[in-house]
Amino acid sequence: MSKIYNVGIIGGGISGSVTALQLAQYGIDNILFEQGESLVNGPPFCHLHAGGNLYPDISIEQCKQLMRQSIEMARLFPQSIDERPTFISVPKSENLDVNAIEDKLKLLANYYQELVDEDASNEVLGNPANYYKVYTHEDLVSLAKQATVKRPKSHDEWMANAIKYIDYEKLKMPVFLVEEYGWNLFRVAAQAQLALTKAKECTLQTNTKVTNIRDVRGQNLDYNWEISTKDAVYKVKYLVNSSGYNTANVDEYLQLNANRLIEYKAAYISKWHSIPGLIPEMIFHGERGSTHGMAQLTPYNNDYYQIHGMTKDITLFDNGLIQSKEDVSPAEFDPAIQQKLARKWNQKEIDERTQSAIRYTSQYVPSFKSATVGGPPLHGAQQIPGDDPNRRVGEVCFPCESYARSEIVKASSALTVAMQIIQKMQEENIIPAFQSNAKQNALLDSISKTEIDNLASELASQRGYPGSLSRLLIKRE
Ligand SMILES: Cc1cc2nc3c(=O)[nH]c(=O)nc-3n(C[C@H](O)[C@H](O)[C@H](O)COP(=O)(O)OP(=O)(O)OC[C@H]3O[C@@H](n4cnc5c(N)ncnc54)[C@H](O)[C@@H]3O)c2cc1C
Structure with a gap:
């Protein structure tokens, strides 16, 4: 048998x-x-959502769940975690309230402390007291004058390295650094x-x-x-x-x-010139799906950067979100997306979308406009249960x-x-x-x-x- x-x-x-x-x-x-x-x-995945700070629109309960689950995964796969923080900002053009971000961060830092009190091995995001740091315009002006450090250790060193590249006059104040790390798939x-x-x-x-x-x-x-x-x-x-x-x-x-939704998305690989010190991941919030969706710049080794832009001509796609209903055959993507899912992107579209992503990011990181296409996109479809x-x-x-x-x-x-x-x-x-x-x-x-x-x-x-x-x-x- x-x-x-x-x-x-x-x-x-x-x-x-x-x-x-x-x-x-x-x-x-x-x-x-x-x-x-x-x-x-x-x-793909590149970001350990240890607090859900890339999603200002989700509830604190979802943020806490993401933090707890992220800590568990970081404990299982420590060799895949890149311990660099994430810079979080809101452009002046956006409606989002920066104070609400700060309020959430306070709650999350307390929650992280509770998780560490429960089990000391949960301390994988550093000391809970340093889960995040808030920076005013004045702080940034002063840090921009500080020397670059090859391997930053403190929040201020990370910020000093990053702020030299960021056009912070375009951003609402304050901005934040948070211990959400990179996650290498x-x-x-x-x-x-x-x-x-x-x-x-x-x-x-x-x-x-x-x-x-x-x-x-x-x-x-x-x-x-x-x-x-x-x-x-x-x-x-x-x-x-x-x-x-x-x-x-x-x-x-x-x-x-x-009932379920399926969404196809892509992130782009670019190569920039060498810079003297490590920089954090950078987030410039925006309204998802609009022409000014969030921009996300993720640093990798050897001057490679991954870019997400939550607009339809970068990360999102026309017809990229489909819905399957109960008692109906599964929904299918249109042929253009099916072709991409089969890993048959055409080079022209790779170049165009990557270059769009580079231009998009350079609104906030002006010198990044010299970056070039660094490889094929990291892309795929994922399901979302229900209809939200x-x-x-x-x-x-x-x-x-x-x-x-x-x-x-x-x-x-x-x-x-x-x-x-x-x-x-x-x-x-x-x-x-x-x-x-x-x-x-x-x-x-x-x-x-x-x-x-x-x-x-x-x-x-x-x-x-x-x-x-x-x-x-x-x-x-
Ligand atoms: C652009 C993009 C960026 C993302 N970034 C992040 C991020 O930064 N952080 C994060 O946490 N999440 C991120 N996600 C979400 C994350 O990628 C998904 O939640 C996760 O990978 C889903 O994993 P899974 O195992 O459920 O599905 P999958 O990874 O899709 O695995 C399903 C597997 O099933 C196999 N399979 C299917 N049918 C069959 C069959 N009939 N027989 C045998 N094998 C089969 C497939 O080949 C596939 O390998 C991102 C998603 C996208 C699209």
Whole structure:
């Protein structure tokens, strides 16, 4: 008789990979199907949303959730975290109230302190008293005269380095520095892939697309689902759908559906001239989807920068947001977006959109106009459960027995989802009850920095990006 697995996971993005890792950590055998060549190769991520400060329009509750989840992920994947702060500002042309940002930051700093009081190992964003710092116009004038430091250590040093490049007369005062860090997706991918390849409890099936699922729950067998691929049928007791923006396709096999939005977005890779000291990530807020949406400049190693501009000719796209409704076949993107999703961007559009992104950023960072195209865009589609496009925390739902559908909106929710699935499996008696320490994973810890460095660089090149994108700005030991 062929093997019966406790869990079958469809999709090896961050959600499916972290679920497989947590299951393996507790000795629960699972099989992970990923149609692509390697893990964590879907929509990108670059920012650890440890406080949701890129989203002034979301509730403090969502901000706190993002902070808690981000801290958990930083504890699991420390080698992927780039410990440089984020500069947050509001241009004078925007309606947004800077005082509201400051009020939120105070609440978040208190919440971070609570998390550290709960567990000292949560202190991954530095001392809670230094979670953020507020800068007035006067402060900036004075810091602009301070010498540049190659490797800034204090908020003032980071700000002194950055402010020399920023046209701060265009910004409302005050501006802020906050301990929201960079998050390197190539390094997460490498660490997850290395750990799952080693894990004896996980059967890792890359290059393997799931083509059908049969529900055999009513047949009194020792398993509940048959998962088909081109070459074989696998028996599993519990099914996890973590197929990202394709969750609706998997639901269709089960004749289930739900309301959800799917959004396609892209960020652009540029190369700038060398500058003498490290600078923070820079955020210039704006109304999403308008011609003056947020600009985000993310520094990478070796003078590469990633740019988001929340306008339709940069990060967002006409017809880039589609909606699937319950009881209706999954919605599909138009052919132009489908072509991009298939990684067939045409070079002219890469150049035009990257150059638009560079021009857009140089409104606030004038000398950045000399930057050039540095590689193909980092792009992809993600699902948002329900019908609120501003939702930033999604989790998991259990539409029927022995089935979980992961619906994360930010990569940081992956561990929360994994633990909710494990709890549900215990409630359904698929696996025995056990005490867990979700924030530790011996499998991930067993992977060395050198192994991560090597595979992360290989994955970046395999995927067509400069190898430097797999390196951190601030090396960790
Ligand atoms: C431009 C952009 C920037 C972003 N920036 C950030 C950020 O800075 N920080 C952040 O936290 N989040 C960010 N996000 C969101 C983040 O990328 C997603 O929330 C996250 O990657 C989703 O992970 P996932 O595992 O749910 O889905 P995915 O990564 O999409 O994984 C699903 C996997 O399932 C596989 N699959 C699908 N169907 C099948 C099948 N039938 N058989 C086998 N395999 C299958 C796919 O190949 C894919 O690998 C960003 C998103 C975009 C688009």
